[in-house]
Amino acid sequence: MNSVVCVKQVPDTESVIKIKPDGSGIITDDLKFVMNPYDEYGVEEALKLKEKFGGSATILCMGPSRVVETIRTGLAMGVDKAVQLDDPAFEGGDAFATAKALAEALKGLEYDVIFCGKQAVDDDLSQVGQILAELLGLPHVSLIQKLQVADDKKSAVVDRQVEGGIEVLKVLLPAVLTTQKGLNEPRYASLPGIMKAKKKPLDVKDLAALGLNADSVGCNGSKTMITKYTAPPERAAGKIIEGEGPQETAPKLVQLLREEAKVI
Amino acid sequence: MSNSIWVFAEAKEGKIKKVALEMISEAKKMAEKLGGDVSAVLMGQNVEPLAEQLGHYGANKVYLADHEVLKDYTTDAYSKVLTELIKENEPSIVLYGATILGKDLSPRVAARLEAGLATDCTGVGLDDGKLTVTRPMFAGKAYTDISFSGSKTNMASVRPNALPVTPPDESKKPEIIKVDVNINPDDIRTTIQEFVKTAGERADLTEAEIIVSGGRGMKGPENFQMLEELADVLGATVGASRAAVDAGWKAVSDQVGQTGKVVSPNLYIACGISGAIQHLAGMSTSKFIVAINKDSDAPIFQKADYGIVDDLFKVIPVLTEEFKKLKADS
């Protein structure tokens, strides 16, 4: 059973996001980068499959040299090897352009399952897994919370979170599965794991190695473009709702939640 | 290529999702500027009766794909039907609701058509006749304006509740275009084996959209019934602070906080919770926080978007009634 986990390096979710004064991007200097939390579920699941069926787990990660730290995190957890896609041409790509490069890299890898996080917590797109499946001609199931691979490894039964319940699906393998919270509890790498990770193979591939054209990836290969970044409207300081007793305050609260917060 | 704006109208349990009506309302305005029309795509089994309603909100045409194989959503069937329709008609814009279904389907269709797609948009507009959208990133810590290039059709999924619904005009009837559905069952690579309903039951804390949580101020286990009632009305899940769990009023699995569950619902209602840092560490990423506590110095008010300083035993029953009224109205 071979799995490939597509991993993205993202700023930690607690990061303070500062936008460049001209709105052309965010300031990345002070950001602490980590593995996308949803991708960790994929790594953990890949390791579980490996423990149960044997085979290998591979990380596929696109990004500049700083992503090596994130790749090592996965290797420390127990992933066997990693492929890093590093080329300036990959930069600035949207989900489509990114998936295109990933798909190309995947053609050179062996897999029965490809895991992607259900979304990356930086761009919050929730697209790459599905597009990847399409480009590779594979089925996909998004938002999985449970995975049982059949003994013949030709299919799997997954629990998938949908509105109002859990859908239990059978999917033919190979397939792309996007992982949701609840699938598992990602392990904490042991220290020997961390040490071993430093010696595990990391295959760095650039545009030429993938045999792709610079026009089909990165910014040039993208179908969407971010034209401007803006800060969200300043969240008003907490409001204490004034009023004479619950008969006044409760309706006010309901109204605010409905009209201002729009959460009801 | 046409100047047509399409809306994928998701239907569930014999009802059109509200987000579809929101998108049609918006699409109508855009179509006026663009000089085009609005079409809705409706898929499912026995969904024809729903088509007319789409017209009331502004859909000029409804592409109706009504077939047994579309009864339950499968990526392969839905994407095949939709992709073929789009290929044939070449609308300039396709909008989806940013629902679980919409977010599963739209990237698949976009990829097959090599079209641009923006997810979870909070605003859609036109710039020089082309689609532009606004969408949050970094869990809402930044917003981005997006433009599209390089494809005939541009696509976006739109967040529910982000766009206003215009009042329906029941005199408007849409043109209904029935779509032939040619799907070989072997093309569908996933089969639904079972659907486990959790509606009625509570969602898990970590996945809940709304959480009503009680702390030491609840005074005793019996009072949590009050929170259960509030949660019932809101479709929320009930959580508890460490103090309440330690006191044995709630199970350990209900604990929110540093050593319990880390949650980030859209709405977190903290009742009788002072807001010790260990609790805040487990819920401060909630999108909106409401605090009800009689101690105005409680640290929870520092984190809350809305606070009521009052006796929770008086506030909560009234609040529950108010929410009931609201739900009944909508």
Add this chain to the structure above:
Amino acid sequence: MNVAVYKILGIPNFILLAIAIIVALAFFINRVKHLYFILRIGKEDDRFNDIGARIMFALKRILLQLCVLKDVTAKDLAGLGHAMIFYGFLCFAFSYLFMFGRGFIPGLSFHILGDTFAGYFPLLLDIVALMVITGVVWGLLRRYVVRPSRLESTPEAAIIMGIIASLMVFHFLMEGFEVNIDPHETASMAFIGVAFAGLFNNMGIERTTQEALFIASWWIHCLLVLGFMVLIPYSKHLHLILAPFNLFFKSMEPRGALRPILDMEEAETFGVSNIEEFTWKQLLDLYTCAECGRCEINCPAHLSEKPLSPRHLIHDMKVHLLEKGPHLLGGNNGSESGTDAQAEAAESGYDGPALIGGVVSEDKIWSCVTCGSCMEQCPVCNEHVDKIVDMRRYMVLMESNFPPEIQAVFRNMENNSNPWGIGWATRADWAKDLGIKILSEDSNVDILYWVGCAGSFDERNKKISTALVNIFKKVGVNFGILGAEEKCCGDSARRIGNEYLYQMLATETIEILKGYNVKKIVTQCPHCYNTLKNEYPQFGGDFEVVHSTEFILDLIEKGKLKLSKPIDKTITYHDSCYLGRYNTVYDAPRKILQAIPGVNLVEMERNRAKSICCGAGGGRMWMEEHLGKRINEMRLQDALDINPNLISTACPYCLTMFEDAIKEKDVQETLTGKDIIELTEEAMA
């Protein structure tokens, strides 16, 4: 009477005695050798530095009996009893030189040391013997009638007590007979001997019979002493021999400094999962334990009914060591290192319980709050906490095996440098409007104020940080903070066993501090204080570190800070473990309170070195307390017993734990918690 040549079955006594001594010594040496070889399985540890200080320390603790006298209380006088037995034992040990000597040297007596000595020493011996008998009877009563929790009523204790009592009885018998048969040998001042002599005469015992009975008493006495000697290394009385060594080899490092793992990049295993992976000194601790239970009755985990008892921990490991040790030694007498020994154990077929999970349950390992009370109270200076941390290190670093709620804490420290995982860039937000120098902007400061995670992120403790800033400003201290560059000091990570994470945090911080050429640091939190002061030097971070209470007291004593606004309250002070026991800062907080007009300072029964942990130390702050009673509520009860209006603390963890307990017990109407810093600010003119 010439004992040496007295013949039994035609063989002179000196030959028989020589045989008896040789046999006893053979048993004794054989056992000691066995113990020694097992000890040598342990890993290396250099405990030979500073020999002079080591000798002085050991002598002082033993000769003055400080080891047991330091904690004698009206409720527990056992230390007094031990001192009596100890001095008695010294006297008798001296007298035994003569007793055995007489078996070889005819005519040997106390007279060779002068007549005065020969006159008074037997009197002393009689008095001591009476005291010892009293001590034994008392000890037996305690063990078998009173039964305090810390003592166990084992057969071993009864046998030892029996032997000691018999020794005394035979001393009197010998003396009594000798007074009658050899009056010049024994001074008449030995009043009990004389009394016995009179009794024997009154009973009409013949002189020859008395001679025979004397020889018999002498023999039994000698054999009892030899037997006792053999018994020592087989029993908990091994401490008679080993306590001096254990005291000599005591760690000379600051108590608050855990031993670092130095070769992190190279090592293959981390921490301890096999008994032989402890150092020889840690194994010596196991041998030396006298099972007195002082650790146990002061252990917050034990007192709150958790599975951990430091005494049982040590004892169980000792039993395990003696079981597994011989397997490790195999045929040869143990010269191999840890991993070889391990392989050896596997080959030799040791199939007993594993150390972690078997000998010591995981629950015990996680129950420890590392408060250090066990080490503080231990008469032989055993080092318990580092053993527990060594086992935690194995569990955490090798197996990622820890309470599930800890994973988030580690991640949070890694990604945001604080245990709550709040965005690191917001660390200095509390100080935004206070106009404080941030070192990255202006590093020209006299004092670096180390705020700590609680002081930076926790609403309650932010108030304390602000109060300290107000004090600094009032006095005109030129200070600054690191702002967003400050990180968690790593105390919890280290004590939970994640040495890797700790070293990452520590080395990064040390670099930053050195970069700003920081000389003096004031910390708000005792955990930061201990870590920066005692543990950072291990990684090249040598800074002058003072705790806020020490700093404030210094300001008061120099007249720079006047506390003139009265606080009319009855206040008790709770000693933080890492300020008190680990760093002996007991007085500063109390003196500050006393400097505030109106304060009525009252002490809880358990205070200073005997203070009980709030329950949050050793990383327990971040773990759920599933077992036993809540430590913070137990400690709150100590305060409630003396009815103060306010509990003062000098530690953010303690304050949090108390405030939780106060709310839990619903006593907030009558009792509040405050930090000494807040009280200082309130009382400032």
